[in-house]
Each structure stands twice: as C-alpha cells, then as structure tokens.
Amino acid sequence: xxxxxxxxxxxxxxxxxxxxxxxxxxxxxxxxxxxxxxxxxxxxxxxxxxxxxxx
Amino acid sequence: xxxxxxxxxxxxxxxxxxxxxxxxxxxxxxxxxxxxxxxxxxxxxxxxxxxxxxxxxxxxxxxxxxxxxxxxxxxxxxxxxxxxxxxxxxxxxxxxxxxxxxxxxxxxxxxxxxxxxxxxxxxxxxxxxxxxxxxxxxxxxxxxxxxxxxxxxxxxxxxxxxxxxxxxxxxxxxxxxxxxxxxxxxxxxxxxxxxxxxxxxxxxxxxxxxxxxxxxxxxxxxxxxxxxxxxxxxxxxxxxxxxxxxxxxxxxxxxxxxxxxxxxxxxxxxxxxxxxxxxxxxxxxxxxxxxxxxxxxxxxxxxxxxxxxxxxxxxxxxxxxxxxxxxxxxxxxxxxxxxxxxxxxxxxxxxxxxxxxxxxxxxxxxxxxxxxxxxxxxxxxxxxxxxxxxxxxxxxxxxxxxxxxxxxxxxxxxxxxxxxxxxxxxxxxxxxxxxxxxxxxxxxxxxxxxxxxxxxxxxxxxxxxxxxxxxxxxxxxxxxxxxxxxxxxxxxxxxxxxxxxxxxxxxxxxxxxxxxxxxxxxxxxxxxxxxxxxxxxxxxxxxxxxxxxxxxxxxxxxxxxxxxxxxxxxxxxxxxxxxxxxxxxxxxxxxxxxxxxxxxxxxxxxxxxxxxxxxxxxxxxxxxxxxxxxxxxxxxxxxxxxxxxxxxxxxxxxxxxxxxxxxxxxxxxxxxxxxxxxxxxxxxxxxxxxxxxxxxxxxxxxxxxxxxxxxxxxxxxxxxxxxxxxxxxxxxxxxxxxxxxxxxxxxxxxxxxxxxxxxxxxxxxxxxxxxxxxxxxxxxxxxxxxxxxxxxxxxxxxxxxxxxxxxxxxxx
Numbered sequence: 001x002x003x004x005x006x007x008x009x010x011x012x013x014x015x016x017x018x019x020x021x022x023x024x025x026x027x028x029x030x031x032x033x034x035x036x037x038x039x040x041x042x043x044x045x046x047x048x049x050x051x052x053x054x055x
Numbered sequence: 056x057x058x059x060x061x062x063x064x065x066x067x068x069x070x071x072x073x074x075x076x077x078x079x080x081x082x083x084x085x086x087x088x089x090x091x092x093x094x095x096x097x098x099x100x101x102x103x104x105x106x107x108x109x110x111x112x113x114x115x116x117x118x119x120x121x122x123x124x125x126x127x128x129x130x131x132x133x134x135x136x137x138x139x140x141x142x143x144x145x146x147x148x149x150x151x152x153x154x155x156x157x158x159x160x161x162x163x164x165x166x167x168x169x170x171x172x173x174x175x176x177x178x179x180x181x182x183x184x185x186x187x188x189x190x191x192x193x194x195x196x197x198x199x200x201x202x203x204x205x206x207x208x209x210x211x212x213x214x215x216x217x218x219x220x221x222x223x224x225x226x227x228x229x230x231x232x233x234x235x236x237x238x239x240x241x242x243x244x245x246x247x248x249x250x251x252x253x254x255x256x257x258x259x260x261x262x263x264x265x266x267x268x269x270x271x272x273x274x275x276x277x278x279x280x281x282x283x284x285x286x287x288x289x290x291x292x293x294x295x296x297x298x299x300x301x302x303x304x305x306x307x308x309x310x311x312x313x314x315x316x317x318x319x320x321x322x323x324x325x326x327x328x329x330x331x332x333x334x335x336x337x338x339x340x341x342x343x344x345x346x347x348x349x350x351x352x353x354x355x356x357x358x359x360x361x362x363x364x365x366x367x368x369x370x371x372x373x374x375x376x377x378x379x380x381x382x383x384x385x386x387x388x389x390x391x392x393x394x395x396x397x398x399x400x401x402x403x404x405x406x407x408x409x410x411x412x413x414x415x416x417x418x419x420x421x422x423x424x425x426x427x428x429x430x431x432x433x434x435x436x437x438x439x440x441x442x443x444x445x446x447x448x449x450x451x452x453x454x455x456x457x458x459x460x461x462x463x464x465x466x467x468x469x470x471x472x473x474x475x476x477x478x479x480x481x482x483x484x485x486x487x488x489x490x491x492x493x494x495x496x497x498x499x500x501x502x503x504x505x506x507x508x509x510x511x512x513x514x515x516x517x518x519x520x521x522x523x524x525x526x527x528x529x530x531x532x533x534x535x536x537x538x539x540x541x542x543x544x545x546x547x548x549x550x551x552x553x554x555x556x557x558x559x560x561x562x563x564x565x566x567x568x569x570x571x572x573x574x575x576x577x578x579x580x581x582x583x584x585x586x587x588x589x590x591x592x593x594x595x596x597x598x599x600x601x602x603x604x605x606x607x608x609x610x611x612x613x614x615x616x617x618x619x620x621x622x623x624x625x626x627x628x629x630x631x632x633x634x635x636x637x638x639x640x641x642x643x644x645x646x647x648x649x650x651x652x653x654x655x656x657x658x659x660x661x662x663x664x665x666x667x668x669x670x671x672x673x674x675x676x677x678x679x680x681x682x683x684x685x686x687x688x689x690x691x692x693x694x695x696x697x698x699x700x701x702x703x704x705x706x707x708x709x710x711x712x713x714x715x716x717x718x719x720x721x722x723x724x725x726x727x728x729x730x731x732x733x734x735x736x737x738x739x740x741x742x743x744x745x746x747x748x749x750x751x752x753x754x755x756x757x758x759x760x761x762x763x764x765x766x767x768x769x770x771x772x773x774x775x776x777x778x779x780x781x782x783x784x785x786x787x788x789x790x791x792x793x794x795x796x797x798x799x800x801x802x803x804x805x806x807x808x809x810x811x812x813x814x815x816x817x818x819x820x821x822x823x824x825x826x827x828x829x830x831x832x833x834x835x836x837x838x839x840x841x842x843x844x845x846x847x848x849x850x851x852x853x854x855x856x857x858x859x860x861x862x863x864x865x866x867x
Contacts, residue, residue: 002259009267013240020236027228034177040155 063088064108065096066205067116091123095204104163111156118151118205127202128374131363132194135210139186142172145194147183148354149176150207157206164204168192180351182211220350224343231336234279237271238329244268245326249836258320265317265325272325276310280332296480297473298521304480305517306331312510321507322835324514330842335522342526342546345533349542353787364388364395367439377446384442390599393432396449398440400425404627405436406600411757411777412450414563414710416685417571417667418601420628430758430777434599436627450758451779454734457762458783461738470547471807472525475814483516490829500831511828515838518821520845524813527853532806534857540789541799548785550810551769552803554750558698559741559763561755562709562719562728565773566691566793569756570601571667573609575682579655585615587679591642591671592617593635598625602669605683606642630669641672648672687722690793695723697797704749708737710759738762754796756780771796809856816848 026032063070064085076087078096087093099107136143149161158176161183165174170191176183185197194210201208244264251261277284280303287303290296306328313323365372367385377395380386388394390405404422409415409431418434421427427440429449446452487509494505529546536543543549563569576584592610595603596619610617620633620640630643632651641648645656645668653672657680671678698705705725709716713730720728732740741751741763753760753767756776761783764770770784775791788795820841827833 002263005260006263009244012243013267013271016236016240020233023232023236024229027225027232032228034180040158040178 061086062116063092065092066118067113068118069116092118092205094123098164098203099160102164102167104160107156107160110159112154123202123205127195127198128363129193129195131374132198132210135212136189136194142186143189144184144186145197146211147185147198147201147208148211149181149183149201150209151205152176152178152181160204161201161206165197165200168196168200171197180354217350220347224347227336227339227343230279230282231333231340234275234329234333234336237275237279238326238333241268241271241275241326241329244271245835245839248323249839252322252834252836262317262320265313265323268323268325269314269317272310272313272329275329275332276306279336280306283332283335296477298470298476301476301480301483301517302331302335302522304483304513308510308513308517312507312514315507324835324838326835327514327517327519327838327842331517331519331522334519334846338522338524338526341523341530345526345530345543346545348537349533349544352537352542352789353544353781380442380446382442382445386440386442387437388427388433388440389437390433390435394427394429394440396429396442396446397444398427398442400427400438401441402439403436405438406434406627408432408434408601410563410569412759414561414757414759416563416567416569416711422627434601435625454758454761454779457735457738458765458779461742461762461766462783470525471550471810472521472814475818476521479516479818483513486516486825486829487512493829494831498831504831508829508831511831511833512825515824515828515833515841516821518817518845519842520817520849521814523846523849523853524817525810527850528806528809528813528856531853531856532802532809535806536799536802539798539802540792540795541802542787542789543799544785544787548769549803549806551750552752552786552800553807555703555752555769555800557704557706557744557749558752558754559706559708559744559767560725561753561757561760561763562707562711562716563685564756564776565754565760566707566719566723567685567687568791569685571605571683572686573605573681574666574684574686576679577682578679579677582678584679585613587671587681588613589615589617590635590640590673590678591669591681593620594623594631594633594640594642596620597623598631600625602667602683603631606669606681609681635673638674640674642669645670648677651675653677687719688791688793692723694793694797695725697800699724701800703752708732708740708763710734710737710757734759734762738766741766755784771799806856809852813849813852816852817845820845 061070062068064080065087068088070086070088076090076093078085078087078093085096087096099105132145136145138144152158152161155178158178161176162174165171165183165185168187170188171185172188173186174183175185187194187197198208244267247264248256248261248268250256251264283299283302283306286297286299290300309324309328309331313325313328315321316323363374364377364380365387366375366380367387372387380396385401386395386398394407400421400423402423404420406418407421407427408418409428412428412431421438426443427438429444429446429451490512491505491509494500494508495502498505500508525546529549532549533543533546536549543552560566576587578584578587588606588610592607592615595606596617598604598607607617618635620635623631623633625631626643626647628644629647629650630641632639632641632643634640641651641653648656648670651672653675655677656670656672657677667683668680669683670680695705707716707720707723707725707728709719709728709730710732711730716728716730718728720726729740737760741753744751745766745768751767752769752771753763754771754773755761755764756773758777758779760772761777761779764772764780765783769786770780771786771788772780772784773788773791773793774781781787786799788799824833824837824841827837
C-alpha cells in the first residue's frame with residue numbers, strides 16, 4: 001500500500017517535471033511574447049501552411 | 056452638394072467635394088477619397104486579398120495622418136537591418152493596425168514581395184518583424200509596400216530599457232510557472248492530509264506526504280519567492296516595513312513552522328507558504344501585463360522624430376543626422392518640416408508654427424535675420440537656416456534636461472498595499488510576542504509550544520490575497536480606461552490620480568484646438584457669404600497654412616463648392632493671390648490687399664485678443680472679411696465644471712500672453728489664468744504648489760509643457776501633441792477628447808475604492824483566525840479556508856469593476 005503510493009507520487013512528480021520542462025522551453029522560445037495574435041490566426045486562410053496540398 | 060456621397064471604399068472617410076476617384080469593382084462602382092486609397096485598393100485586390108474589406112472591423116474610419124508616404128531614406132533604413140541566420144531581418148512599427156484583419160493583410164502583402172521569407176506582425180504592439188533576402192528585396196521596398204496600402208511604417212529598435220523589461224518579464228513568467236506547477240503537486244498532498252485530518256491517517260503515510268510537501272515547497276519559497284525575500288531584506292535594512300516584508304515573514308514562518316511540525320509529528324502549513332508566493336507572482340504578472348499594454352500603446356503614439364536634416368555642402372544638399380550639425384552649418388528646412396535645432400533664417404520667408412515651443416496659437420512670420428526654435432514647424436515656404444546651436448544645446452535639449460531634473464526630484468509614492476502592510480507588520484509581531492509571553496507564563500505551554508503558538512499567529516495573519524488585491528483591481532481599472540482611450544503608464548498613476556486636488560491646464564492645443572477656425576464672416580454690400588467663402592477657399596486650395604486650412608474646412612463644412620484656383624502665389628505673413636474663374640482674387644491682411652491695389656478695405660479696428668481677420672478682394676474690389684480664432688475645445692467647459700464640482704481646484708498656465716490666458720480662464724470658469732510663462736517657470740510654479748501640499752494634475756501637449764508635466768504629481772498629455780509631452784507624462788489621452796480625462800478620474804477613484812475593499816477582504820479572514828492561533832487551536836484546514844475565501848473575494852470584487860464599467864462609463 002505504502003510502496004504503491006510512493007510510486008504513484010514519484011510518477012506524478014516526473015509527469016509534472018515533464019510539463020515544467022516543456023513550459024521552460026516555451027518561455028525561452030518566446031511562445032508567450034504575443035498572446036493576442038494566435039487566437040486570430042486560426043481564422044485566417046491557411047492555404048500556405050506547410051503540409052497542406054498546394055493548389 | 057449637401058447630400059454626402061458614399062464614404063471612401065478603402066478608408067471609410069467622407070469623400071471631400073471635388074476629389075472623387077472611381078473604380079469598377081466586381082459588383083458595383085467603388086468610390087475613393089484620393090489616389091492613395093485607390094492605389095491601395097488596386098494593390099490589395101491585385102494580390103487577391105479583397106477579403107480584407109469584408110472581414111475588417113474598424114471602429115473609426117480614416118487613415119493615420121501622412122499615410123501613403125512615398126519616399127524612404129535607404130541609408131537610414133539600412134541601419135535598422137540586422138542579420139537573422141542567412142537572411143536579414145528588420146523590425147518595423149506599423150501604424151494604423153486596428154483589427155486582426157489589418158494584421159492579416161500586412162502579413163500577406165509583405166509576404167508576397169519576392170525575397171521576403173517571413174513577415175510576422177504582433178497584434179498587441181503593432182510591431183512587425185520581416186525576414187528577407189537582401190539580394191532580392193530592399194528595406195525601402197518593404198516600407199513602400201506597407202505605405203502603399205495606407206499604413207505608416209517606421210523602423211524600430213528596442214531600447215535597453217525595453218530589453219531589460221522583456222528579460223524581467225521572462226524571469227517572472229519562469230518563476231510563476233515553476234511555482235504554479237509545484238503548488239499544484241503540493242495541493243494534491245495537502246488534500247490527502249486534510250482528508251487524514253477528518254478521517255484519520257496512518258502516521259507513516261502522514262510523514263511521507265509531509266516529506267514530499269517539503270520537497271516541492273522548498274524551491275517555491277527560495278527560488279520563486281527570491282525576489283520577495285530580497286525585497287524584504289531591503290525593507291528591513293531601510294527600516295520601512297512594506298508588503299514584501301509581510302509576505303516574506305508569512306512565507307518563512309509557515310515554512311519554518313511546517314518543518315518543525317513534520318519533525319515533531321504535528322501539523323504542516325506548507326501550502327500557505329507556497330500559495331502566498333504563487334499568488335503574489337500571479338499579481339505581479341497581471342500588473343506587468345497592464346504596464347506592457349500601455350507601453351505598447353504609447354510607442355504607437357510617438358511620431359517619427361526628425362532625426363535628420365538637409366545640410367548644404369557647397370551647392371549640393373546632403374542628408375545628415377541632427378547630431379552631426381555644427382554651429383554655422385547652413386541647412387534647408389522645407390514646408391511641413393520641423394526645425395532640427397535653434398538657428399537664424401538667412402534666406403526665404405515663411406510662416407512658422409511655434410505653438411509646440413511657445414504656446415502661441417497663430418503662426419509667426421519668419422524672414423531673413425529672424426530666430427527659429429527647434430521643434431517648431433515650417434508651414435509655407437522653404438527656409439535656409441544657419442545653425443546657432445548644436446542639437447545637444449537646442450531648445451528641445453534644454454527642455455529635456457529640465458524634464459530629467461524634475462523627474463529626479465520625484466519621490467515614488469508609497470502604495471496602498473505597502474501602507475497597509477507598514478501598519479500591519481509591527482502589529483502582528485507585537486501580537487505574536489504577546490501570545491508567546493501569555494502562553495509561556497499564564498497558560499504554561501512550555502517554551503517550544505509557546506513559540507509554535509506565536510509562529511502560528513504570524514502564519515495565519517499573512518494574507519495570501521494581499522498580492523492580488525491591488526493588481527487585479529488595477530488590471531481591471533486600466534483595462535476600463537484603455538477602452539475609453541486613456542492610457543495609464545502604471546498602476547500607481549491610478550492611485551495618484553484618485554487623490555488629485557488641483558488640476559492645472561495648458562491653454563493652446565489643450566483647452567483650445569491649437570488651430571484657428573472661422574468664427575465670423577463679414578461681407579461687403581452686395582456680396583453673399585457663400586460667394587465670399589467660395590472665393591477665399593478656392594484661392595487657399597493649395598495652402599499648408601492653418602488659416603488656409605481653416606477656410607477650406609469651413610467652406611467644405613457648409614457644402615460650398617470651391618474649384619481650385621490657378622496661378623496661386625503665397626506671400627509669407629501677407630496672404631495668397633490666384634485666379635478663380637478668370638478673376639484675380641486676393642486673400643490676406645489689409646496691408647497685403649492695399650499693396651495689391653485694392654481700395655475700400657476697412658480698418659481692422661481693435662480686435663479682441665486672439666482673433667485674426669483675413670480680407671478678401673476680387674478683381675481689385677473689396678468683397679468682405681473672415682474672422683478666425685483659436686477656438687475652445689467643445690468639451691473644455693464640461694471638464695472644468697467636472698473638476699470644480701468634484702472639489703478639485705483649477706488653474707491655467709500658458710506660455711501665451713497674459714491677456715489671452717486670462718480671457719480663456721474667464722470663459723471656462725477657471726479660477727486663475729497665468730500667462731507669459733517659460734517652460735522652467737511653469738515647472739517651478741508647480742513645484743511650489745506641491746510644496747504647499749497640493750496634489751497636482753497637469754494637462755498639456757507642447758514641448759514647453761514637458762517639464763511641468765514631469766514636475767506635477769501626474770502629467771497628462773493629449774495625443775496629437777508633441778512626442779516629448781507624451782513621453783514625459785503618466786497618463787495619455789489617445790484622442791484629443793477632454794471628456795475622457797473626467798472618465799479617467801472617475802475610473803481611478805472607483806478602482807482605488809475597490810483596492811481598499813480588496814485589502815479589507817484580504818486581511819479580514821486572516822484576522823479572524825488570529826484568536827484561534829493565539830489559543831493554539833489553529834488547524835491547517837482553517838488556514839486553507841481563509842486563503843481560498845480571501846482570494847475568491849478579492850478577485851470577484853475586482854471583476855465587478857470590469858462589469859460595472861460597461862454600465863457606468865460608456866458614453867454616447
């Protein structure tokens with residue numbers, strides 16, 4: 001009972017750490033510098049987005 | 056002509072009579088107000104981006120002044136290009152971005168230029184970063200492209216201050232994010248412990264959970280909370296208790312208490328320590344967001360400063376930086392340009408608008424031998440000017456030094472939260488000491504037990520919501536103000552504005568429009584007012600002079616058709632002549648007309664202060680006269696009345712003559728009007744008023760107001776004024792609409808009311824807990840409840856401010 005609790009807690013800490021590292025990476029890359037524009041960007045035409053077939 | 060035609064398809068502004076460009080669109084004929092807008096439409100439709108017109112959401116029609124700039128200085132722009140990998144990049148401020156579609160249009164239009172690899176426009180700041188291949192495209196081409204679709208582009212470099220602000224913001228975000236993740240982990244353990252408190256829990260598991268709690272709390276307190284610990288240390292060193300000290304005491308005491316608790320098998324308060332730090336960081340983040348938003352808006356209001364001058368080297372002209380000008384250099388200043396430094400006219404004559412520098416509303420004639428002041432603008436003719444001062448000694452530079460001096464004398468005010476904490480910290484410490492003595496001596500709790508009770512008092516007394524109390528209200532308040540077109544440069548400005556008891560105004564450009572307007576028409580016998588205005592407006596059709604513009608606007612406002620005259624010729628300080636329908640028309644001063652052989656011009660007589668009369672003659676015979684005046688802004692009396700009603704004193708300080716200052720004050724109901732003041736005198740006078748205990752709000756717009764704006768407790772600049780005034784003020788009205796200032800004052804008072812309520816809420820639940828702690832009956836569940844309740848109350852109360860503004864502050 002005790003050991004399963006310890007394993008689960010440690011596992012959750014690792015998960016949290018993973019998220020935290022992603023967050024660190026995002027801040028360093030400047031993902032939070034403009035938080036206004038992205039919410040409008042999805043409404044634009046995405047015909048020039050990579051991965052979409054060009055017509 | 057009274058029925059107004061459809062507005063311009065591109066910019067949405069009314070189409071002036073006579074200027075109409077039409078283009079057959081896909082469904083209908085489209086009208087444009089000028090060739091520029093037409094060109095913009097052709098470019099946009101040619102690029103297949105007509106969707107823009109369907110999707111855009113412009114609150115107001117029209118384009119920024121000086122849109123469609125046609126020429127850019129290539130070497131100047133080249134200096135702003137910096138390498139970005141294999142390509143080059145340039146940062147551009149795009150003026151005129153008003154909706155998400157503007158961002159989309161600019162990104163597409165720039166992106167379609169061959170050689171441009173990436174164009175990203177930041178919607179919030181209006182700044183673009185363009186990455187391009189220097190082999191294929193030049194910065195000039197990019198700038199011209201933006202200008203062609205009706206936006207203003209200027210290069211941008213971030214200052215050292217902005218860079219450090221950005222670093223600080225990232226640092227704060229990292230600390231907050233880390234604190235947030237760790238606190239989430241912590242809460243899971245805490246909930247298990249709460250459950251254990253009610254249902255019972257094995258000592259081993261309890262110990263285990265406490266160890267994990269300690270593990271995640273330690274970095275929160277010592278890494279994330281480091282700024283507060285450092286701030287608290289400084290406060291302690293200065294012996295001035297503030298909010299940071301209270302926070303640090305609270306966090307450290309609960310952390311220390313919890314470590315003792317874990318070791319002795321007692322209760323822990325780790326979540327209190329972690330939550331205090333996390334919430335304060337959240338508050339800082341909110342406050343920073345408000346500050347950054349206003350910094351971005353201000354940047355957009357600042358115009359492109361001259362920065363450059365055209366200097367004669369021999370017979371040729373070269374473009375040089377203003378800083379390179381030496382005393383004795385001969386420069387050319389064209390119509391519409393600003394004088395880069397103080398100098399003396401050697402050739403040419405022109406009307407010069409000195410209002411930003413002196414406050415005189417009407418232009419002054421400058422001819423050979425006259426002095427010109429840096430910052431004033433040349434209106435009608437090209438002038439050759441010999442520099443008499445280097446730029447670093449010019450009038451503007453002297454004003455800038457006065458501003459610096461005034462700012463260095465400005466003491467930061469102690470904020471409400473700090474004032475509240477300053478009283479609270481000693482009170483809590485005394486209570487804790489009292490608890491210890493009482494427990495030890497009277498109850499007999501033993502040394503350790505008594506110490507823990509005393510620490511518990513400190514733990515419960517520190518309000519977690521304290522860090523949120525001010526920032527949430529200020530974010531809501533500045534947001535409400537921004538929606539009204541008022542930018543507060545910081546949260547403390549709201550606080551100062553709410554306590555103002557004296558409002559000081561500049562006259563020209565602030566209370567008055569700063570531009571003459573036609574206020575009266577006197578006609579000679581047998582002439583109709585329409586004919587007179589039509590003649591005058593036709594002759595003035597090409598004039599840059601404010602009087603010409605006033606006459607044209609007046610005629611256009613009345614719907615009077617005025618075909619542009621031909622052979623137009625202006626004489627600085629005199630007037631204009633030209634041919635209208637084959638007849639020679641002259642508009643100007645009585646002397647100008649008399650020199651042109653016109654007879655029967657009546658004597659000006661004595662004019663009221665600040666008025667000006669322009670006479671009109673046609674084919675040598677006198678037709679009538681127009682009276683012009685620098686008119687009061689329509690909302691000026693309302694604003695003065697608002698301040699008078701609110702019990703705030705009013706005062707007018709002007710650089711203009713005493714007589715016109717006194718008259719303007721009288722008309723508006725301002726108690727005192729003082730004129731003939733230099734920039735330094737204005738600032739000194741405000742300093743004196745402040746020493747007498749007044750909390751001064753200064754409203755101004757000119758260069759000559761800048762020192763006074765920074766010497767006052769709050770400087771308020773009106774947009775459309777000079778850059779230096781906007782930069783030095785704390786509060787900016789985005790549009791020259793004075794009613795917004797009274798809105799700002801109301802919002803400030805309301806926001807500070809909410810801040811005070813928030814502080815009461817924040818402290819209240821914790822104060823209730825103090826007796827529990829004193830008797831040693833405090834439990835973690837109570838501390839958690841107080842934490843949650845006070846935070847919810849504070850945030851909810853601030854949100855009330857956001858909702859309320861919709862009802863109360865919306866104006867017609």
